[in-house]
Amino acid sequence: MADVVADKSxxxxxxxxxxxxxxxxWLQMADKYTKLCVVVYSNWL
Known part of the structure; x- marks a missing residue:
């Protein structure tokens, strides 16, 4: 899952x-970076 998230982000x-x-x-917190991208990606779909 981590790999997929990285690519999608x-x-x-x-x-x-x-x-x-x-x-x-991402520089401050990898978790926040992934969360933000994931949320935006979901909205697009």
Whole structure:
């Protein structure tokens, strides 16, 4: 699951253009970065 989340998160911030936000969060906390991307990805679907 971790691998899948990582790939999706990468696409998430790339498609939505929130790379800056995700990147900053990731530096502070990996958990937050994954959560944010996952939430956004779910909304897209």
């Amino acid at each position: 990468g696409i998430c911030h790339h498609l939505y253009g929130i790379y800056t936000v995700c990147y900053m969060d």
